[in-house]
Amino acid sequence: MFTRRQALIGVVAASLLAALPPMTAAMAGEIDLSALPRERIALVAPPFVHAHEQVATTGPRVIEYTMTIEEKTVVIDDEGTTLQGMTFNGSIPGPMMVVHQGDYVELTLVNPETNSLPHNIDFHAATGGLGGGALTLINPGEQTTLRFKATRSGTFVYHCAPEGAMIPWHVVSGMSGTIMVLPRDGLKDENGKPLRYEKVFYVGENDFYIPRDEAGNFISYESPGDSYADTLPVMRGLIPTHVVFNGAKGALTGDNAMTSRVGETVLIVHSQANRDTRPHLIGGHGDYVWEEGKFDNPPMKDLETWFIRGGSAGAALYTFLQPGIYAYVNHNLIEAVELGATAHFVVEGEWDDDLMKQVAAPGPIPVN
Numbered sequence: 269m270f271t272r273r274q275a276l277i278g279v280v281a282a283s284l285l286a287a288l289p290p291m292t293a294a295m296a297g298e299i300d301l302s303a304l305p306r307e308r309i310a311l312v313a314p315p316f317v318h319a320h321e322q323v324a325t326t327g328p329r330v331i332e333y334t335m336t337i338e339e340k341t342v343v344i345d346d347e348g349t350t351l352q353g354m355t356f357n358g359s360i361p362g363p364m365m366v367v368h369q370g371d372y373v374e375l376t377l378v379n380p381e382t383n384s385l386p387h388n389i390d391f392h393a394a395t396g397g398l399g400g401g402a403l404t405l406i407n408p409g410e411q412t413t414l415r416f417k418a419t420r421s422g423t424f425v426y427h428c429a430p431e432g433a434m435i436p437w438h439v440v441s442g443m444s445g446t447i448m449v450l451p452r453d454g455l456k457d458e459n460g461k462p463l464r465y466e467k468v469f470y471v472g473e474n475d476f477y478i479p480r481d482e483a484g485n486f487i488s489y490e491s492p493g494d495s496y497a498d499t500l501p502v503m504r505g506l507i508p509t510h511v512v513f514n515g516a517k518g519a520l521t522g523d524n525a526m527t528s529r530v531g532e533t534v535l536i537v538h539s540q541a542n543r544d545t546r547p548h549l550i551g552g553h554g555d556y557v558w559e560e561g562k563f564d565n566p567p568m569k570d571l572e573t574w575f576i577r578g579g580s581a582g583a584a585l586y587t588f589l590q591p592g593i594y595a596y597v598n599h600n601l602i603e604a605v606e607l608g609a610t611a612h613f614v615v616e617g618e619w620d621d622d623l624m625k626q627v628a629a630p631g632p633i634p635v636n
């Protein structure tokens with residue numbers, strides 16, 4: 269007999285849940301973490317990241333977060349095109365979490381009654397149970413708390429993964445984010461020398477698939493359910509209509525540009541939960557880049573462009589050396605310029621003529 273919960277979630281998901289081993293005492297909390305300190309951390313919307321220590325000053329802790337899932341209409345370009353967005357905590361991407369290796373992450377996931385769909389969370393940083401996806405599937409009006417141990421350091425994607433076609437649909441509707449698990453002693457170069465950042469920004473890249481009407485105009489829908497049938501064939505075509513940073517074309521340019529100054533070291537975490545991408549900082553470099561985002565591997569140095577595999581998050585460390593406005597792009601330049609994958613860094617400071625100087629300004633070609 270199906271419970272109301274199983275009926276709502278659907279037969280496939282219910283059978284998946286039934287296939288899991290029963291909740292044993294060990295799973296239900298035999299592990300005694302009462303001796304560990306706990307900290308409740310409020311998440312902040314990207315590109316910003318909550319305050320954190322780069323080098324842990326304590327032993328392992330239990331870090332408590334709460335994320336509320338919000339289905340909402342989101343404007344994704346300057347023409348007013350709308351997406352029936354599904355979000356972790358109201359932002360696309362979801363907020364970045366930062367913990368240290370050996371910490372426990374205890375996430376309370378809330379699916380308010382105002383939503384229309386079941387959701388869950390699959391942490392690529394977690395071990396077992398579909399990354400937590402099998403233990404966190406919740407209907408509107410429910411909440412759940414998942415705890416996992418952050419055993420591996422690095423930047424890892426999290427995303428919604430309900431079942432079947434719901435998985436890619438929820439992901440390309442905005443349901444992904446990143447957790448950064450720092451080594452307890454912080455980031456290091458290939459020789460073990462400490463690497464530190466003064467600022468960290470989280471850039472989440474998304475590919476969107478918005479249906480068009482017969483005249484070629486993007487269609488607006490009333491609800492996610494309303495948009496589903498038209499969206500699925502666009503998704504299957506694998507050609508996104510939008511490729512954006514932070515949920516919308518222009519979300520990180522102009523007044524929303526990220527800021528830095530000459531001499532400042534910035535860590536840029538870049539995620540793409542669905543599709544490959546290739547970040548490039550025009551006029552700058554990746555001094556140290558963990559392309560795959562995993563800090564137990566030595567960083568690569570002096571990169572011009574780095575590769576983020578779909579379903580992962582990478583990290584690049586750069587010290588700005590010149591002032592100006594830097595475009596930070598997906599270096600498929602069609603995606604950057606035409607589809608939206610461009611951000612800006614506005615960097616203040618003194619220009620260094622030694623690094624670059626305009627020896628002769630543009631002018632007419634001299635006649636002999």
Ligand SMILES: [Cu+2]
Nearest residue numbers: 387388428438
């Ligand atoms: Cu979802």
